[in-house]
Amino acid sequence: MTAPSRAPTNRDENWKYANVRALSRLPFEQAADHSATDDPATDPLSVELPTKTMECRLVLVDGRFSAILSDALPNGATLDIQPAATDTTPITTALGLNPVDLHYLHVNQKGRRETLNLRVLAKQCVQVEILHVATRIGQPAINVQLELGAELTLIERHLALGSGAAATNLALAISLAERSTLKLARWQHFVSAASYIETLDLSLGASSQCYLTHITSADRGDTPVSSRSTAFVTHRGQGAALHWNSAVIADGQQQHDSYVRIDHQARRAQTHQLFRGIASGRSKIGFNGHMLVGDGAHGTHSGQSLKTLLTGIEAEANVRPQLEIYTNEVTATHGATVGKLDGDMLFYLLSRGIDQVTAEALLKWAFVSDVLIHLPSVELRHHIEASLVRQLPGAIAAQGSTT
Amino acid sequence: MLEINSLQTRIGEREILRGLNLTVKAGEVHAIMGPNGAGKSSLAYTLAGRPGYEVTSGSVRFDGADLLALAPEERAQAGLFLGFQYPVEIPGVNNVYLLKAALNAARKHRGLPEVDAFEFLTLVREKMRLMQMDESFLSRGVNEGFSGGEKKRNEILQMLVLEPKLALLDETDSGLDIDALKVVANGVNSLRSPDRAVVLVTHYQRLLDYIKPDVVHVLARGRIIKTGGPELALELEARGYDWLLADAA
Numbered sequence: 001m002t003a004p005s006r007a008p009t010n011r012d013e014n015w016k017y018a019n020v021r022a023l024s025r026l027p028f029e030q031a032a033d034h035s036a037t038d039d040p041a042t043d044p045l046s047v048e049l050p051t052k053t054m055e056c057r058l059v060l061v062d063g064r065f066s067a068i069l070s071d072a073l074p075n076g077a078t079l080d081i082q083p084a085a086t087d088t089t090p091i092t093t094a095l096g097l098n099p100v101d102l103h104y105l106h107v108n109q110k111g112r113r114e115t116l117n118l119r120v121l122a123k124q125c126v127q128v129e130i131l132h133v134a135t136r137i138g139q140p141a142i143n144v145q146l147e148l149g150a151e152l153t154l155i156e157r158h159l160a161l162g163s164g165a166a167a168t169n170l171a172l173a174i175s176l177a178e179r180s181t182l183k184l185a186r187w188q189h190f191v192s193a194a195s196y197i198e199t200l201d202l203s204l205g206a207s208s209q210c211y212l213t214h215i216t217s218a219d220r221g222d223t224p225v226s227s228r229s230t231a232f233v234t235h236r237g238q239g240a241a242l243h244w245n246s247a248v249i250a251d252g253q254q255q256h257d258s259y260v261r262i263d264h265q266a267r268r269a270q271t272h273q274l275f276r277g278i279a280s281g282r283s284k285i286g287f288n289g290h291m292l293v294g295d296g297a298h299g300t301h302s303g304q305s306l307k308t309l310l311t312g313i314e315a316e317a318n319v320r321p322q323l324e325i326y327t328n329e330v331t332a333t334h335g336a337t338v339g340k341l342d343g344d345m346l347f348y349l350l351s352r353g354i355d356q357v358t359a360e361a362l363l364k365w366a367f368v369s370d371v372l373i374h375l376p377s378v379e380l381r382h383h384i385e386a387s388l389v390r391q392l393p394g395a396i397a398a399q400g401s402t403t
Numbered sequence: 404m405l406e407i408n409s410l411q412t413r414i415g416e417r418e419i420l421r422g423l424n425l426t427v428k429a430g431e432v433h434a435i436m437g438p439n440g441a442g443k444s445s446l447a448y449t450l451a452g453r454p455g456y457e458v459t460s461g462s463v464r465f466d467g468a469d470l471l472a473l474a475p476e477e478r479a480q481a482g483l484f485l486g487f488q489y490p491v492e493i494p495g496v497n498n499v500y501l502l503k504a505a506l507n508a509a510r511k512h513r514g515l516p517e518v519d520a521f522e523f524l525t526l527v528r529e530k531m532r533l534m535q536m537d538e539s540f541l542s543r544g545v546n547e548g549f550s551g552g553e554k555k556r557n558e559i560l561q562m563l564v565l566e567p568k569l570a571l572l573d574e575t576d577s578g579l580d581i582d583a584l585k586v587v588a589n590g591v592n593s594l595r596s597p598d599r600a601v602v603l604v605t606h607y608q609r610l611l612d613y614i615k616p617d618v619v620h621v622l623a624r625g626r627i628i629k630t631g632g633p634e635l636a637l638e639l640e641a642r643g644y645d646w647l648l649a650d651a652a
Binding site: 342343344345347348349350351352353354355356358359362363365366367369370 | 451452453454474475476478479480484485487490491493494495496500501504505508509512544545561565
């Protein structure tokens with residue numbers, strides 16, 4: 001196990017563009033000490049939860065599983081809530097990591113109250129929604145395991161609510177056994193002020209397939225929001241395939257930063273990575289796509305398309321594709337752009353009588369639609385569209401009504 | 404309907420239009436011809452309000468209003484339509500939405516309520532039949548993956564749905580085979596009426612075989628150097644522009 005690390009700073013390569021100052025002030029460690037005797041969330045929340053996107057929904061409130069708010073799992077899956085004191089699972093099995101990148105995982109391990117273990121049994125097909133509700137401090141920990149040939153459609157929603165600033169530090173570990181398939185849609189949805197940190201550890205077995213779509217957005221541009229996502233993906237088995245599609249829509253002074261490390265350790269693995277970011281106002285977006293192809297990972301195929309749109313005069317975007325290849329017979333492509341709205345497209349829409357605000361919103365919508373089309377749930381897509389109405393007025397509702 | 408007086412424009416430091424005069428009355432079809440680089444497309448862009456085309460002097464009245472004082476979208480809402488020579492592709496924005504949003508913007512300007520879904524689709528389907536377009540085009544991104552001919556048909560489809568007072572069609576015939584040319588011309592002719600006008604920018608007489616103009620102009624060196632009837636287009640086809648350019652010089 002990697003030794004616990006110091007908190008990252010902007011001098012650390014993979015944290016250059018993260019809002020580390022704000023993140024380091026979050027009281028995760030104090031919360032762990034002082035809330036040790038809290039009961040799990042049992043009271044219905046004072047706010048109304050969003051409608052479900054799947055028949056089975058599991059709800060966590062500030063990192064703790066709520067049996068009252070959750071549904072029974074469908075056949076083919078099991079759920080085990082393990083108290084933190086008995087959890088001896090290694091912090092990660094990924095290799096060659098920079099210890100500082102694991103800092104918040106260590107903080108989570110120390111401060112988590114329990115671990116949810118969701119297992120999909122061999123050759124079973126299951127659909128589940130996990131709703132994280134953040135109202136104050138929470139450090140959820142979730143392990144998801146797909147057994148041989150299992151299929152899981154998992155909608156994971158993070159909803160920051162409440163009157164105060166919520167803070168979440170999530171540890172999510174997912175393991176796909178041979179020939180299993182995961183369709184994972186993740187939505188970080190900020191309704192109120194919040195800070196969000198997560199560490200995702202994803203392990204892909206032979207011939208497994210993972211379709212991951214990740215959306216980060218806030219209902220309002222003036223909501224103070226800061227997020228950092230760290231992901232370690234390991235292709236462990238031959239012929240595994242990862243389709244990673246993520247989009248960030250930021251406004252105001254929001255800051256979102258992601259570091260995604262994808263390590264190809266087995267032969268003939270594939271990764272298709274797409275990132276789209278829109279930075280408006282004075283927001284900052286960072287995305288670091290780090291692709292490794294290890295010695296012996298012959299026949300690897302990887303492609304990266306990272307694009308960011310700057311629509312605010314003081315907005316910033318940093319997108320970095322990184323390739324490290326230590327073997328032959330590899331196909332690897334990458335591209336990264338930071339640009340503005342296309343003037344020709346904008347004039348075309350204006351020349352059809354569409355007002356400036358709607359025309360710009362339409363083009364922003366078109367920009368992120370590359371990612372949104374991969375969402376495995378129409379219901380979730382409608383929820384996301386509805387939440388984006390404030391930031392992309394006119395575009396979303398109209399697009400949704402005609403598609 | 405359209406009255407242009409002594410219009411001068413430039414892009415950056417380059418002068419484009421140099422004192423252009425043109426009057427188009429309701430019910431008329433005008434053809435503007437001229438050599439490459441004469442300023443034909445620049446005239447269309449200037450009238451539509453494209454950024455970068457700076458008007459340095461002159462005036463343009465459209466339906467009694469000062470066209471140059473309006474933003475591009477206001478010009479469109481007021482009934483001006485530009486059919487692009489090179490329509491852009493906008494992946495992610497579907498055709499049917501663009502049509503609906505554009506139509507509703509025009510209706511709002513006229514004080515009409517938004518079109519309801521059934522009425523809208525009935526209208527669009529009728530116009531698509533006229534343009535011999537498959538309904539699958541509706542759900543595709545604007546001009547995304549369209550051939551050159553399909554893009555031009557799509558421009559005319561938009562025009563037919565929006566029913567503008569004045570249509571400026573910039574080389575709508577370029578890139579069309581003879582069958583597509585007939586379809587496009589048929590679409591344009593269906594819009595002709597006593598209260599509308601059409602300005603065709605074209606290089607070739609062949610479009611004018613199918614859309615009969617009332618007036619033909621030759622635009623060169625940033626101004627109209629000759630105006631005549633349909634016979635002028637035939638003469639240009641036979642003699643080219645050199646004789647006119649020599650006279651103008």
